[in-house]
Amino acid sequence: MKWTDRYTKAFALSYDDGVYQDIRLVEILNRYGLKATFNLNSGLMNDPSSAWEAEGVRVERMPPDRLPSLYQGHEIASHLTRHQNPIGLDNDALRMDILCDKAALEDLFGCEVTGFAYPFGAADSRVEAVLAECGISYARGVQSTHAFDPPADLLHISPTCRHKEENLFELAERFIALQPDCPRIFLLWGHSYEFDMQQGWERFERFCERMAGHDDIFYGTCSELFGALRTGERR
Ligand SMILES: [Zn+2]
Numbered sequence: 001m002k003w004t005d006r007y008t009k010a011f012a013l014s015y016d017d018g019v020y021q022d023i024r025l026v027e028i029l030n031r032y033g034l035k036a037t038f039n040l041n042s043g044l045m046n047d048p049s050s051a052w053e054a055e056g057v058r059v060e061r062m063p064p065d066r067l068p069s070l071y072q073g074h075e076i077a078s079h080l081t082r083h084q085n086p087i088g089l090d091n092d093a094l095r096m097d098i099l100c101d102k103a104a105l106e107d108l109f110g111c112e113v114t115g116f117a118y119p120f121g122a123a124d125s126r127v128e129a130v131l132a133e134c135g136i137s138y139a140r141g142v143q144s145t146h147a148f149d150p151p152a153d154l155l156h157i158s159p160t161c162r163h164k165e166e167n168l169f170e171l172a173e174r175f176i177a178l179q180p181d182c183p184r185i186f187l188l189w190g191h192s193y194e195f196d197m198q199q200g201w202e203r204f205e206r207f208c209e210r211m212a213g214h215d216d217i218f219y220g221t222c223s224e225l226f227g228a229l230r231t232g233e234r235r
Contacts, residue, residue: 002228021192039117042104043081075221077115
């Protein structure tokens, strides 16, 4: 059954890079019954040199062994093997990298990978075409819409907002109050290490508390949300 058979509103989260702060994020999401898609770089999971520091916070990707149990119940999507800018890769290199990342993630997690998040938000029609060739059915960018309309192009999805934006709670209230007669989506994205900065965890937990538990909202992964739209459910 598709969510659009029973609901007109759906909420999902999309978090990038597979860093250690995802452990705390997943614990919060699981506690509130929320679902996320985690966009991972299969080629950087065993590469400590990819760690960096942002505003005094250490950002480091997790090794692969603990990831399948951590992300259980959530979705895994591709973010290129080494977080390359897709626009900087020619068609052959891009195709090879997407297929390689997809295969490595499918092998590690034992499930099909059909989603993608653009590293650096870098997207264009050429990259979209290569993604489609590689069996990617939806791809997320980084430009906030502050709106809930279903995406016109599933290979170039703009999220509703990033969690650190000021109007996060205002958007939550608007979404909760909506009584739409056609599908509406709230897609939140970010990086979990950003919660370590400026007491972001407490604010995020308040947001989850407010968004969770509504009878008229479907809580699913990106592939569940966008998969239903792909099969002609848009009205
Ligand atoms: Zn990223």
